[in-house]
Amino acid sequence: MELTFYIAAAVAVLATIMVITRYNMIHALLYLVVSFLAVAVVFLTMGAPFMAALEVIVYAGAIVVLIIFVIMMLSLTREDVEQEKAWLQPKLWVGPALLSFVLLAELVYLLVIAEMPATPATGGYVDARAVGLALYGPYVLGVQLSGILLMAGIVGAYHLGRQKKKVIHRFLQEKEPQKERSAVL
CATH class of the missing domain: 1.20.5 (Single alpha-helices involved in coiled-coils or other helix-helix interfaces)
Structure with missing residues (x-):
């Protein structure tokens, strides 16, 4: 369980650094989703499943959709769309996909192999x-x-x-x- 926490925390930090360093808004948004999912796994390992669910629903769901709508309101031109299509090469989405796969493997490990603690270190679920x-x-x-x-x-x-x-x-x-x-x- 402790190893899962550290792996998820490392993925969250790495994905957050990638969000900050990306020039393209959509690529940064993909890394932001990975970061939110990693933080949800951290909450889950700490015994706060409700906070993990909120992290996924509110942040990885609602906030990311809100950012996508803002990008759509900026009304990108045809050249921008063509440039985005050129950027959709496997070398650009392999990073977020790899980090998401690590989080999926951790989640499967937590739910199937490892036994979740009945109560977290704080003494009870929130x-x-x-x-x-x-x-x-x-x-x-x-x-x-x-x-x-x-x-x-x-x-x-x-x-x-x-x-x-x-x-x-x-x-x-x-x-x-x-x-x-x-x-x-």
Whole structure:
């Protein structure tokens, strides 16, 4: 069990470093999913299955989908799509696939071979009610501030994408009168 914890922690650190160092947003997002899954395995080894499930559902699911929608709102051009297709070569997705396979092997080991401890080192499982009371009790301000921060990110991404369209539209409008003048001459 301890070895599984250290392997998952190493995968989480390595995947997080890869998130920071990637230039392409989609590649960084793939490593981010691997990092979230590795943290979920860490929670599972520590005896907090509810937190592991929240990590997968909320972070690896909802937050990643939110980031994908923000990328879609930025409205990539045809050249960007072609460039992304060129990047989808096996040498680029082997890293996230390999790290995900390590996590899958650990999860199979935990669920099938190793016996999960009945209680973690803290003395008991953390149930959903206790987490809910903690989040919406003394930490309600932090939950609300994180929601506002996410909304600000969405509005900012929309604004940036919209400004890009305005600049292109203005550029095309300026080019049309020049074409008409050159056709008259």
